[in-house]
Amino acid sequence: GEDVEQSLFLSVREGDSSVINCTYTDSSSTYLYWYKQEPGAGLQLLTYIFSNMDMKQDQRLTVLLNKKDKHLSLRIADTQTGDSAIYFCAERSNTGKLIFGQGTTLQVKP
Amino acid sequence: EAQVTQNPRYLITVTGKKLTVTCSQNMNHEYMSWYRQDPGLGLRQIYYSMNVEVTDKGDVPEGYKVSRKEKRNFPLILESPSPNQTSLYFCASSSLAATYEQYFGPGTRLTVT
Numbered sequence: 001g002e003d004v005e006q007s008l009f010l011s012v013r014e015g016d017s018s019v020i021n022c023t024y025t026d027s028s029s030t031y032l033y034w035y036k037q038e039p040g041a042g043l044q045l046l047t048y049i050f051s052n053m054d055m056k057q058d059q060r061l062t063v064l065l066n067k068k069d070k071h072l073s074l075r076i077a078d079t080q081t082g083d084s085a086i087y088f089c090a091e092r093s094n095t096g097k098l099i100f101g102q103g104t105t106l107q108v109k110p
Numbered sequence: 111e112a113q114v115t116q117n118p119r120y121l122i123t124v125t126g127k128k129l130t131v132t133c134s135q136n137m138n139h140e141y142m143s144w145y146r147q148d149p150g151l152g153l154r155q156i157y158y159s160m161n162v163e164v165t166d167k168g169d170v171p172e173g174y175k176v177s178r179k180e181k182r183n184f185p186l187i188l189e190s191p192s193p194n195q196t197s198l199y200f201c202a203s204s205s206l207a208a209t210y211e212q213y214f215g216p217g218t219r220l221t222v223t
Binding site for chain 2: 004008030031041042043045048050088090092095096097098100101102103
C-alpha cells in the first residue's frame, strides 16, 4: 500500500545543519516533495525531486533520494530560528494524489 | 496573482448543521482536491476532481460531498457535520499536465461541537 513515514520531532541549535528523514513505500512514485508549514499557516512547497534524480540542491536546502531504500531526506544548512516549522514529506500517486507523512516538527534553539 | 482561496478560514459549528467550505482557483487548473490535516496523521485526501463534472473519492470521503460545476470552484459540503470532522482542511489545485506542482489554499479550520 501507500505509506510515508517520518520521525515526529527534531531539535537543533541555530547555525547547525538539520536533517529530516522520510521513507516511502510506493516505488512507482515519480515525484517526491517537501512542504513546510509554519504555525497557523498553510502549506508551502519547499522543493520537489523527480524520481530519476539522486540529489537536488536549492540554496540552503539539499534533498537526497535513495530509490533502492525508498528513503528521502531534507538537509537544511545553517538552520535559523525562522526554519522552525512542521516539515512534511509527500509522494505523488498516479492519480495525482499527494500521500503525506505525519510531519516532522523542527525546533531550532537559539 | 496566482492563488487558491478558501472561505471561511475559521468556522465553529454544531453537529448536524449543514455547511459548505468554498475553494476557488484563478489558474485555470483542471485538477482540484481536498485534504484534511489531523495531528500525527499528516494530510489525507478527501475527494479530487480531474475536470468539470468529474469527481472521485480519495482516502477519507465518508461524511463529505463535493461538486465541480465550474472549473475554478470546488466546494466541500458537509451535509451533517460531526465532531470527528473537526480538522484543518486544505484545498489544492494543479494543471493536469503538471500535477507534480500542486498549489494549496491557506486552510480552513473547522470545529464541530
